[in-house]
Amino acid sequence: MKVPLKYTFLDLGKINAPYMAEIEEAVVRVIESGRYVGGEECARLEEGLKELTGAPYAIGVSNGLDALRLILRAWVERGDLTAGDEVIVAANTYIASVLAIIDAGLRPVLVPADMATLNLDTSRLEEALTPRTRAIMPVHLYGRVCWDDRLKSFAERHKLLVIEDNAQAIGARALTAGLHGTHATGSLGDAGAFSFYPTKNLGAMGDAGAVVTHDADLARRVRALSNYGSDYRYHNISLGANCRLDPIQAAVLNVKLPYLERENSHRREIAGIYEAHINNTRIVKPAIAGNDMVWHQYVVRCAGRDRLQKYLAEAGVATDIHYAVPPHRQPCMQGVDYGTAGNALAIADAIGESVLSLPVSNCTSEADARAIADIINQFFL
Numbered sequence: 202m203k204v205p206l207k208y209t210f211l212d213l214g215k216i217n218a219p220y221m222a223e224i225e226e227a228v229v230r231v232i233e234s235g236r237y238v239g240g241e242e243c244a245r246l247e248e249g250l251k252e253l254t255g256a257p258y259a260i261g262v263s264n265g266l267d268a269l270r271l272i273l274r275a276w277v278e279r280g281d282l283t284a285g286d287e288v289i290v291a292a293n294t295y296i297a298s299v300l301a302i303i304d305a306g307l308r309p310v311l312v313p314a315d316m317a318t319l320n321l322d323t324s325r326l327e328e329a330l331t332p333r334t335r336a337i338m339p340v341h342l343y344g345r346v347c348w349d350d351r352l353k354s355f356a357e358r359h360k361l362l363v364i365e366d367n368a369q370a371i372g373a374r375a376l377t378a379g380l381h382g383t384h385a386t387g388s389l390g391d392a393g394a395f396s397f398y399p400t401k402n403l404g405a406m407g408d409a410g411a412v413v414t415h416d417a418d419l420a421r422r423v424r425a426l427s428n429y430g431s432d433y434r435y436h437n438i439s440l441g442a443n444c445r446l447d448p449i450q451a452a453v454l455n456v457k458l459p460y461l462e463r464e465n466s467h468r469r470e471i472a473g474i475y476e477a478h479i480n481n482t483r484i485v486k487p488a489i490a491g492n493d494m495v496w497h498q499y500v501v502r503c504a505g506r507d508r509l510q511k512y513l514a515e516a517g518v519a520t521d522i523h524y525a526v527p528p529h530r531q532p533c534m535q536g537v538d539y540g541t542a543g544n545a546l547a548i549a550d551a552i553g554e555s556v557l558s559l560p561v562s563n564c565t566s567e568a569d570a571r572a573i574a575d576i577i578n579q580f581f582l
């Protein structure tokens with residue numbers, strides 16, 4: 202018998218319900234404006250992202266994958282990167298990170314993840330280095346900051362461009378040696394890519410994304426590339442595409458952005474409850490970092506992951522897996538010339554086999570999290 206899931210994983214209707222009156226008003230405003238491409242809502246979102254990240258330039262685009270693609274294409278166009286140059290990226294990322302690198306004619310070099318953080322292992326970056334290494338893509342996976350002094354000095358020492366995949370970590374902040382206070386992910390490197398896919402911590406009601414950077418020339422190129430390569434009307438400086446931000450999605454995001462910190466705090470509270478209450482020795486909980494993370498996912502590891510997932514479903518707890526099949530196992534990657542460092546692929550496989558995401562969004566109350574922890578504590582293999 203199928204048990205109805207008492208504890209949902211993510212219910213987007215419920216997530217958006219508190220904002221619906223404001224969202225309806227904002228969307229109607231766009232419809233009544235008669236301006237359906239670009240316009241005020243897009244500009245407002247860009248201002249909001251500048252304020253959030255402290256970066257001087259933000260460009261709204263169509264989605265997170267395009268944000269990554271446009272940054273890399275702009276660097277190729279400017280001559281900072283050339284075909285076949287290598288970009289270091291964790292082997293256990295979501296495939297979009299790798300697709301963007303390949304799309305720009307570059308070569309992904311998959312590096313090992315650190316089992317404690319599930320982000321790339323910054324103690325093993327030298328293993329990935331070749332004469333073609335030109336860039337590194339830290340992915341702030343699951344909302345955990347992928348940034349430390351080792352990564353920063355590695356990039357500086359080898360003059361690498363740093364492109365942050367910040368799709369999962371909007372609102373997270375990192376400490377950086379030599380810089381005062383914390384700084385927002387997405388603004389730590391040379392450019393950052395954001396996704397507003399509906400399930401993200403700041404989710405639209407369709408696809409949307411953004412690029413954030415400190416580099417004025419890069420910002421100008423990304424904006425042009427996202428708009429047929431046009432810098433002003435009927436003037437095309439590059440072979441661009443149409444990857445513009447939809448103003449209706451921008452209007453939705455402008456309503457939700459002021460509440461992002463509240464939502465992220467709630468995620469931190471739920472993660473704190475799991476951390477305090479889950480005490481089953483079969484479960485490896487995610488390490489709590491000093492950096493300010495935003496728990497896009499709360500991911501535990503368990504040797505009997507599939508049994509754990511089944512057990513939880515039978516107890517009414519919905520879970521998800523991010524990601525069971527790593528990029529190098531995907532059929533589309535089989536003919537691709539990518540590099541690897543050390544045992545990166547074996548580690549990515551081990552992560553894919555053992556990870557399980559527990560509910561951590563606004564759909565999960567503190568009482569729910571305590572109940573879920575109790576259920577997990579009663580799991581025996």
Ligand SMILES: Cc1ncc(COP(=O)(O)O)c(C=O)c1O
Nearest residue numbers: 264265266295297298368396398
């Ligand atoms: C790590 C990561 N990178 C990139 C993307 C791509 O974002 P989008 O779905 O908006 O294209 C996603 C999300 O889907 C992601 O999780």
